[in-house]
Amino acid sequence: MSDRSDRGHRLLLETTARRWWVVVTVLIAVGIPWWLAFTLPLAERTFVGVNGPTQMLISVITPFVGLLLATDVRLGRAGVGPAVRVAYLFAVVASAWGAVFSVIATALTATTAPGGAWGNAVAGGLGGLAVQVVATSTGLGLGALVHRPIVAGLATFAPLLVAAILTPLPQVAAWVTPAVVGPVLLTGADPLAWVREVVVLLIWGGGYWVAGAGRILFPRGDAA
Secondary structure: OHHHHHHHOOHHHOOHHHHHHHHHHHHHHHHHHHHHHHHOOHHHOOHHHHHHHHHHHHHHHHHHHHHHHHHHHHOOOOOHHHHHHHHHHHHHHHHHHHHHHHHHHHHOOOOOOOOOOOOOHHHHHHHHHHHHHHHHHHHHHHHHHOOOHHHHHHHOOHHHHHHHHOOOOHHHHHHHOHHHHHHHHHHOOOOHHHHHHHHHHHHHHHHHHHHHHHHHHOOOOOOO
């Protein structure tokens, strides 16, 4: 058990594929804020305007890290605690990377936004963390539930498909799809978006976790 726990700290960088996920995340967190800060219209060059799209792009990566770690648990390669800790630590750090570089990029550019560059910055920054937690929870749940990592990876895009299907029903989509709730939360301007984010977390992350709990708690010797 102690060996398994010790390995938890190395799980994230254990394979070349995972190291590439980390590299891609860093490139997004570092590069996208600079690009946005100097290409957005002057009225949109704010922390929220820069950090929001950055966090949404990062949230495409974090589910893959979560599902790979959950797959390790399901296959008996890692303990539940270490894998979950590493997954959420990665989510927190990834969110922080994006926010920090969004702050730096925003501070070094001019804006004509009515509320200035830092309007709703705190709420928008915390929203980025919430977005990554939902994305990571979704990946962890899919990794626990789905036998094949490739299929699980494709399933991480299910929220986008649901959002597209619900386009004629925006009021419904606003409560059930991360792709719709996330951008609103990241503006920091709608407190109700936090309630919607909790609902989304329960549907996607919680739903997959409940469905996959049997595989995590009672593994049946799935093949690698």
